[in-house]
Amino acid sequence: MTVFNHVLVVLDPTSSAQKALERALALIQRQGGKLTAFLSVYEFSYEMTTLLSGEERESMKHAVIKDRELWVNEYLKQPRAQGIQIDIKVVWHNRPFEAVVKAVLEDHYDLVIKGTHDHDVLKSMIFTPTDWHILRKCPCPVMLVKDHAWPEQGNIIAAVNAGSEQTHHKSLNQRVIETAQQMASLLNAQVHLVNAYPGSPVNIAIEIPEFNPQEYNSTMQRHHKDAVMALAQAHHIPVECSHVLEGMPEDVIPKLAQTLDAEMVIIGTIGRTGLSAAIIGNTAEHVIDRLDCDVLALKPANFICPLEKS
Template sequence: MTVFSNVLVVLDPTDSQHKALNRGLELAHKQPCKLTAFLSVYDFSYEMTTMLSGDERESMRQAVIHDRELWVGELINDARNQGVDISVKVVWHNRPFEAIVHEVLEQNFDLVIKGTHNHDILKSMIFTPTDWHILRKCPCAVLLVKEHAWPDNGNIIAAVNAGSEQDHHQSLNQRVISNAKAMAKVLQGKVHLVNAFPGTPVNIAIEIPEFNPQQYNSAMRRHHENAVAELASQFDMAEQDTHVLEGMPEDIIPALATELDAEMVVIGTIGRTGFSAAIIGNTAEHLIDQLDCDVLALKPANFVSPLAKH
C-alpha cells in the first residue's frame, strides 16, 4: 500500500549519516513513492559583493547551485541505479524553512522528511529552529528522523487527545490513528494508542476545601478511558494496545516510547504561530528533543500554511 506518494527529502550537508535521505530511500523500498532530494543553499558574502554586477552575482549563485546539484547527484546515484524514482532540487534561499514550505506548496508534496538535531533548550526559547518552523508552517505531514532503526514488527505510537470535544482535536485524532495504522502496514509494525490526561490541579485542591481530588481524578480518568475505548473500537484496536496515563503528554509519550522501544510516534500539531507559539509552544515541539525515535507530525485537514500565497 502507498501512504505517501510524493516525498520531499531535506538534505543537511553537516549530517554525515544523511539520516533523512536514508529514511526516504527506506520508505521508497517499502512502498512506491517519488522522492525529491532537496537542498537550500545560501552564502551571504555573494550578496554583499558590491564589486559585482547583478548578472555576475546571479552567475556565481548558479555556479554554487550547480556544484551542490553534482554533490546531491553523487549521493543518490546508487539509489537511481537501483530503480528508485528520485530527482534533485537545489535552491538559493536565505531561510531554509521558507524554501521547504514553498516547495511543498508548489509541488504538492504529501510528506517532508528531515533529520533533526538535539536542540539546546535555552537557544530554542530565543531562536526558533528550522524544525519548529516547519512543524508550525508546513501544510503536509512532516517526518523528523533520528538514528533509531525501522526493524520489522516494531511499535508505532499514535498519540491522541481523546478527552477533547473540540472538532479540530477529534479530526486530528482520526488522522493520527489512520496514518499510524497505514505506516504500521508499511513497516509491518504494531500500533499503540496513547492518551495522557492531566492530574488534579493542586491550586483547586488548596483553594476549595470541599473539592475531592480523588473523585475528580477518577472522573477524569473514566472520561478519557471511555473516549479512548471509543476511538479504539472505531479502528478495530485491542484494549491491551491502548494506554490512558495520567500526566503531561511531553512526559508520558517519551516514557512510553522508551518502554515500548517505539520506531515512530505519530502526533497531531495545530501549528500555532506568533505570540501564542512563543509562550505556549506545541506538544510536538516539546516532544522532539525527548524522543529517540522518529516523529511523524500531522496537521488538521483544513490547515492553511501562513506562507501560502493568498
C-alpha cells in the same frame, strides 16, 4: 499500498550521514511513490559582493547551485544504481524553512522528511530552529527523523487527544490513527494508542477545601479511558495496546515510547505561530526533543499555511 505519493527529503549539507535520505529511501522501497532530494543553499557573501556586476553575481549564484547539485548527485549514485528514481531540487534561498514550505506549495508534496537534532532547551525557547518553523508552517505531514531504526515487528504510537470534544481535535485523532495504521501495515508494526490526561490541579485542592482530588482524578481518568476505548474499538486496536496515562504529553509520550522501544510517534499539531508559539509552544515540539525515534506530525485537514496567506 502507497501512503505518501510524492515525498520531499531535506538533505543536511553539514552532515556526512544523511539519515533523512536513508529513511525516505526505506519508505519508497516499501510503498513506491516519487522521491525528490531537496537542498536550500545560500552564500551570505553574495550580499557583500557589491563590486560585482549583476551578471557576475548571477554567475556566482549558479556556480554555487551547480556545485551543490553535483554533491547531491554523489549521494544518489547508489540508490539510483538500485533502480530508484530520485529527482533533485536545489534552490537559492536565505531562509531554509521558507524554501521547504514554498516547494511544498508549488509542487504539492504530501510528505516532508527531515533529519532533526537535539535542541538545547533554553535555545528552543528563545530561538526557533528550522525544524520548528517547518513543523508549524508546512501544510503537509512532516517526518522528523532521529537515529532509531525501523525494525520488523516494531511499535508505532498514535498520540491522541481523546478527551476533547472539539471538532478539530476529533478530526486530528482520526487522521493520526488512520495514518498510524497505514504506516504500521507498511512497516509490519503494531499500533498503540496513547492519551495523556492532567492530574488534580494542586492550587485548586489548596484553595477549595471541599475539592476532592481523588474523585476528580477518578472522573478524569474514566472520561479519557472511555474515549480512548471508543477510538480503539472503532479502529480495531486491541485493548492492551491502548494506554491512558496521567501526566503531560511531553512526559507521558516519551516514557511510553521508551518502554515500547517505539520506532515512530505520530502526533497531531495545530501549527501554532506568532506570539502564542513563542510563549506556549506546541505539544508536538515539546515531545520531539525527548524522543529518540521518528516523529510524524500531521496538520488538521483545514490547515492554512501562513506563507500561502501572505
